[in-house]
Amino acid sequence: MSANVQRLAPATMPDAKAAAEVFALPTPATRPGSWSKTLASIAANVVPPLVVVALILVIWQILCATPGASLPAPSQVWAEAGELIVSPFFDYGQGDIGLGLRVLISLQRVAIGFGIAALVGVTVGAVIGQSIWAMRGLDPIFQILRTVPPLAWLPLSLAAFMDSAPSAIFVIFITSVWPVIINTAVGVRNIPQDYRNVARILQLNQVEFFFKIMIPAAAPYIFTGLRIGVGLSWLAIVAAEMLTGGVGIGFFIWDAWNSSRLSDIIVALVYIGVVGFILDRLVAAVGAFVTRGTTAN
Amino acid sequence: MTYLRIENVDKQFDRAGQRSEVLKDVSLDIARGEVISIIGHSGCGKSTLLNLIAGLTEVSSGGIQLEGREVNGPGPERAVVFQNHSLLPWLTVYENVNLAVAKVFGKTKTGSERHDWIMQNLDLVQMSHAKDKRPTEISGGMKQRVGIARALAMQPKILLLDEPFGALDALTRAHLQDAVMDIQKRLGSTMIMITHDVDEAVLLSDRIVMMTNGPSARIGEVLPVPLERPRNRIELAGDRTYLKCREAVLKFLYERHRFVEAA
Ligand SMILES: Nc1ncnc2c1ncn2[C@@H]1O[C@H](COP(=O)(O)OP(=O)(O)O)[C@@H](O)[C@H]1O
Numbered sequence A: 001m002s003a004n005v006q007r008l009a010p011a012t013m014p015d016a017k018a019a020a021e022v023f024a025l026p027t028p029a030t031r032p033g034s035w036s037k038t039l040a041s042i043a044a045n046v047v048p049p050l051v052v053v054a055l056i057l058v059i060w061q062i063l064c065a066t067p068g069a070s071l072p073a074p075s076q077v078w079a080e081a082g083e084l085i086v087s088p089f090f091d092y093g094q095g096d097i098g099l100g101l102r103v104l105i106s107l108q109r110v111a112i113g114f115g116i117a118a119l120v121g122v123t124v125g126a127v128i129g130q131s132i133w134a135m136r137g138l139d140p141i142f143q144i145l146r147t148v149p150p151l152a153w154l155p156l157s158l159a160a161f162m163d164s165a166p167s168a169i170f171v172i173f174i175t176s177v178w179p180v181i182i183n184t185a186v187g188v189r190n191i192p193q194d195y196r197n198v199a200r201i202l203q204l205n206q207v208e209f210f211f212k213i214m215i216p217a218a219a220p221y222i223f224t225g226l227r228i229g230v231g232l233s234w235l236a237i238v239a240a241e242m243l244t245g246g247v248g249i250g251f252f253i254w255d256a257w258n259s260s261r262l263s264d265i266i267v268a269l270v271y272i273g274v275v276g277f278i279l280d281r282l283v284a285a286v287g288a289f290v291t292r293g294t295t296a297n
Numbered sequence B: 001m002t003y004l005r006i007e008n009v010d011k012q013f014d015r016a017g018q019r020s021e022v023l024k025d026v027s028l029d030i031a032r033g034e035v036i037s038i039i040g041h042s043g044c045g046k047s048t049l050l051n052l053i054a055g056l057t058e059v060s061s062g063g064i065q066l067e068g069r070e071v072n073g074p075g076p077e078r079a080v081v082f083q084n085h086s087l088l089p090w091l092t093v094y095e096n097v098n099l100a101v102a103k104v105f106g107k108t109k110t111g112s113e114r115h116d117w118i119m120q121n122l123d124l125v126q127m128s129h130a131k132d133k134r135p136t137e138i139s140g141g142m143k144q145r146v147g148i149a150r151a152l153a154m155q156p157k158i159l160l161l162d163e164p165f166g167a168l169d170a171l172t173r174a175h176l177q178d179a180v181m182d183i184q185k186r187l188g189s190t191m192i193m194i195t196h197d198v199d200e201a202v203l204l205s206d207r208i209v210m211m212t213n214g215p216s217a218r219i220g221e222v223l224p225v226p227l228e229r230p231r232n233r234i235e236l237a238g239d240r241t242y243l244k245c246r247e248a249v250l251k252f253l254y255e256r257h258r259f260v261e262a263a
């Protein structure tokens, strides 16, 4: 039992850590009260990245400003794709829409795919975590499946659904469901025996046990899984949209590449990065809110 | 007369093909309203015995009856106070007690009756002031009080306490012992309490059950404590009966059933 958990945990945790490290900004420890302190802490967190961004832009400008450069310099990006930056929500009809709108369309798909993955993942993970034999039998299979890259699922899913829209959603689902299952199962395995005894003495039924003990007790693990999952979803949607078409941000990049609009691609990359960062932070924040008090026991 | 009857109970654990016999031929009759302490060296099988009574584990042979009915499985009529409180950390003090009350009285009491019952039990352990705090925000002694309130709120026929004050400092422990004695006097609860503290056993119990060392632990001796209630720890400190009881327990534990491995 414990051997299994130990094998599972390190396999999933590095992902979470890596994701956290890549995007991690020190969260300001804001205390109500002194305004100047709050301002100082905001400045301490915002100024360094701004300085770095400015430096990068300058270096990039110097490197790409030469006439024969293969990539556009920042000044050129601004000239060619400035509208994409300043007005995210324009709509000129015939699919010519701002990147903000495209992101929203992609997010819609992610919401469906990842929503299903979260529901299925938590339920399946909870059932598996309850049974040591299910865990032993399924864990190796999940460990293998979770390493399959999102796009590798696409042909199969196109063949199965014969339509690009559900295929893209399926790819998101199948990419993001594994970390949710695995982490939920580990969380359920780690529920202290005392909590189970409390439930037994109160004669809680399966449903009551699931909602009142299992989910809250495993919540920190579940949110680790969800956080990894949402990151994977965002990776998957962009890749899937490049191949399935539509009006999402992924297809926009593919389309821009086909018409050699490199500046547009660069702007789209920034959008994708920022949205991915926000998604990660959002899930982390929800997790921190929901599990407050649970972890420190 | 007999309320809880433990009859020729054996308990073995089978683990990895190896059988270990923990309890051998344990019999004990307990009357309604009685307070029993179980004392014995660490690892002898005290928790195992309590879990058998709670129904959390099954007897290997023999039987346990409460009011003439066979115990087979856990239930709120045999509430347990665990050593490490085992409050659910994501619920407030009030919600922790409510979890039990909603389950046990969900059908028989109205919402406002249940609220009153929760507050009444929190009052009993003097914890109503912290009803909206989470377990992480209160001290160890307070957590244990809430654990007791949760158990009492199930209105159990018998209250089972597994080293309830073992993790507390001496002062807090004394406060809680007084609280338990007070509650027992008011409610007339039947209680079985595991302890490794000789003074606690003598102060609180009507009878002290002393267990021999494992494996195959038995009940070595049952010592009645003929002290009037209410008991006052300061008055008793020099009381002859108190001291004799104390001496009897100490002799059992440290002369006749010395814990060799601990030496
Ligand atoms: N679930 C179990 N499986 C196997 N052995 C157990 C189990 N529970 C307890 N034991 C064994 O039973 C013995 C008594 O344990 P316990 O009742 O916890 O002792 P105490 O509470 O008196 O310190 C110990 O040797 C312990 O290893």
Ligand SMILES: [Mg+2]
Residues within 6 Å of the ligand: B046, B047, B048
């Ligand atoms: Mg014990």
